[in-house]
Amino acid sequence: MNVKRTSKSGLFLLELMIIILFFSVTSAVCANLFVQAHQISKKGSDLTNATREVQSVAERFKAVEGDMHDLSALYESGLVESDRLDLFYDAQWTPLGTEKTDSSEYTITVLRSTNTEQQVFLNALAVSVPAAKDQIAQAVVIAWDQKGEIFSVTVQKY
Amino acid sequence: MKMAGEKRHVVDFLFTLALFCVFAASALLVVIMGANVYKSTVNTMTDNYENRTSLTYIAEKIRQNDTPGSVVISTVEDSPALVLRQQVGDREYQTWIYVYDGNLKEILIASDATLNPESGQTVKEQQSLALEQNGSLLTVTTTDPAGKSESITLHVRCGS
Amino acid sequence: MKKNKNSFGISVGSSSILVVFVVLCLTTFATLSLVSANADYNLSAKTADATKNYYAADCEAEEKLQAVDAVLKEVYQGFGTDEAAYRTQLQQDLRLSHDCTLLLNDNGGALVEYEIPAGGERVLFVQLDISDHYLKTDGTIKPVCWQIVIPSEEDQFDDLGNLPIFTTDGLPG
Numbered sequence: 001m002n003v004k005r006t007s008k009s010g011l012f013l014l015e016l017m018i019i020i021l022f023f024s025v026t027s028a029v030c031a032n033l034f035v036q037a038h039q040i041s042k043k044g045s046d047l048t049n050a051t052r053e054v055q056s057v058a059e060r061f062k063a064v065e066g067d068m069h070d071l072s073a074l075y076e077s078g079l080v081e082s083d084r085l086d087l088f089y090d091a092q093w094t095p096l097g098t099e100k101t102d103s104s105e106y107t108i109t110v111l112r113s114t115n116t117e118q119q120v121f122l123n124a125l126a127v128s129v130p131a132a133k134d135q136i137a138q139a140v141v142i143a144w145d146q147k148g149e150i151f152s153v154t155v156q157k158y
Numbered sequence: 159m160k161m162a163g164e165k166r167h168v169v170d171f172l173f174t175l176a177l178f179c180v181f182a183a184s185a186l187l188v189v190i191m192g193a194n195v196y197k198s199t200v201n202t203m204t205d206n207y208e209n210r211t212s213l214t215y216i217a218e219k220i221r222q223n224d225t226p227g228s229v230v231i232s233t234v235e236d237s238p239a240l241v242l243r244q245q246v247g248d249r250e251y252q253t254w255i256y257v258y259d260g261n262l263k264e265i266l267i268a269s270d271a272t273l274n275p276e277s278g279q280t281v282k283e284q285q286s287l288a289l290e291q292n293g294s295l296l297t298v299t300t301t302d303p304a305g306k307s308e309s310i311t312l313h314v315r316c317g318s
Numbered sequence: 319m320k321k322n323k324n325s326f327g328i329s330v331g332s333s334s335i336l337v338v339f340v341v342l343c344l345t346t347f348a349t350l351s352l353v354s355a356n357a358d359y360n361l362s363a364k365t366a367d368a369t370k371n372y373y374a375a376d377c378e379a380e381e382k383l384q385a386v387d388a389v390l391k392e393v394y395q396g397f398g399t400d401e402a403a404y405r406t407q408l409q410q411d412l413r414l415s416h417d418c419t420l421l422l423n424d425n426g427g428a429l430v431e432y433e434i435p436a437g438g439e440r441v442l443f444v445q446l447d448i449s450d451h452y453l454k455t456d457g458t459i460k461p462v463c464w465q466i467v468i469p470s471e472e473d474q475f476d477d478l479g480n481l482p483i484f485t486t487d488g489l490p491g
Contacts, residue, residue, distance in 0.1 A: 009170045012333075016174070019337045020181060026341045027188050030348040034195045037351035041202045044359035048210045051366045052310050055217070058373065059313040063295045136384055138377075151366055153373040156380040158387075178333060185340040192347045199351045203358045214365055221372070224465040315464040 049093040050106070050143035050151040057087065057108055058141045058155040065157050066137020068112055072098065084120075085110040106145045113138040125149055208302035211282060212262060213310045216240065216255060216298050219264075223253070226316045229296065231289045234258065234275050238289045240298070243269070254278065257287045260303070371437025372466070378434045379444050379464070385416050386430050387459055390451050404453060428452040429462070436466060443467045 064070035072079040075087060077098040088096040088104035096104050111120055113132035120127045125148055132138050135158065142152035220229055223242040230241040232254075239256035250269040256278070257263070263278030288299040288309075294317060299309035389411050397404040405422070412418040418432040431445040444464050451457030 030344040033348035037355040040355040044362040047362045056311040063313040156377040158380045196347045
């Protein structure tokens with residue numbers, strides 16, 4: 001009778017161990033799926049916000065007819081480089097102005113075309129800005145963060 | 159011998175029970191964590207949807223009506239409304255986009271008709287709509303039912 | 319002894335049931351999260367694509383605007399003196415090289431119109447008032463229409479004589 005009771009307890013322990021093994025494998029897989037889902041939803045959210053903000057900047061570029069000084073005046077700042085304007089946004093895509101701060105996570109850069117084709121480097125991201133066509137103001141408006149490009153458009157105004 | 163046997167038996171039982179309880183508690187914890195992650199993913203997606211829909215819809219409507227003088231800001235019962243005018247044949251029609259009763263609504267009426275805010279077609283739930291014009295730049299700000307605001311600026315090409 | 323046997327019996331069964339329940343819950347949540355996150359991302363990507371297409375069409379429209387300006391200057395230089403020849407040459411140049419249509423009305427007004435596809439069924443329809451530049455060396459070109467149209471909807475309107483009813487198909491993506 002002692003042997004029977006021991007083997008019953010042993011059986012239960014064995015079953016519990018197998019169950020724990022199965023459970024840990026499954027929860028590892030599910031945790032992986034959760035992380036992936038979270039990353040994808042963040043990516044989608046970033047894309048939507050970037051699309052909206054890049055449009056706002058591009059439309060302003062069109063409204064000032066490609067004049068970078070007027071464009072930076074719209075954002076209440078002075079122009080540092082004549083062919084480039086950087087706008088910073090925090091994690092919730094609230095505009096932080098044209099100066100980089102600690103809380104800035106996303107950047108929208110306006111790269112105005114010059115006479116020749118250019119290759120501009122935004123951290124590790126390489127952007128090729130096509131040459132400007134005669135009498136047309138052209139710019140590449142690109143939203144990017146540390147991981148790379150999120151969204152970009154080319155905008156022109158005659 | 160019987161007593162020793164009984165001691166082993168009680169300890170065995172308690173140990174397996176304790177192990178089982180620990181396992182059950184951790185399983186429950188994992189399920190609760192999973193539910194929380196799911197909840198936060200759904201919240202992010204809902205915000206994303208709200209964000210995306212209203213402004214894209216209004217931007218598209220404005221881009222479908224870019225002629226001189228066709229994009230006008232007006233009011234519907236003290237709240238801002240976007241009026242898009244179009245000429246069809248010899249009659250002028252107006253598309254009104256406004257927020258009424260917690261919903262973003264759209265209605266197409268003849269210019270000489272009176273607007274009844276209730277009869278607009280509901281597009282989606284919306285808390286409020288704000289419109290600001292700065293030269294040829296029109297800034298549209300929408301607030302979703304959760305209270306979050308987003309805005310987009312559009313350039314009206316043909317002027318007003 | 320009987321009690322002990324029974325209590326072991328209950329414990330053995332419930333472990334399995336508990337773990338099956340938990341695994342089912344977790345798998346459901348994880349799969350649901352992943353699938354709906356993917357669906358949402360696809361919608362965002364579609365919207366982004368539609369926006370890119372619109373701006374590509376807009377760029378092309380601006381380039382055509384410049385081309386129309388250039389053609390007007392060129393044709394005036396060649397045929398400025400003879401109105402009929404000017405008109406014919408202008409119409410031909412615009413249609414053949416730039417796929418634009420010239421419209422003239424009785425009051426001396428002149429319009430140039432063209433369409434640029436903007437992704438899917440959408441088309442960017444542009445109408446330029448060139449009355450200030452028509453039969454002159456130079457002048458301003460004023461856009462009087464720069465809008466997205468969906469040709470299938472327009473046709474519907476023309477045939478039935480009714481106004482298009484707003485549907486969700488009109489939204490991008």
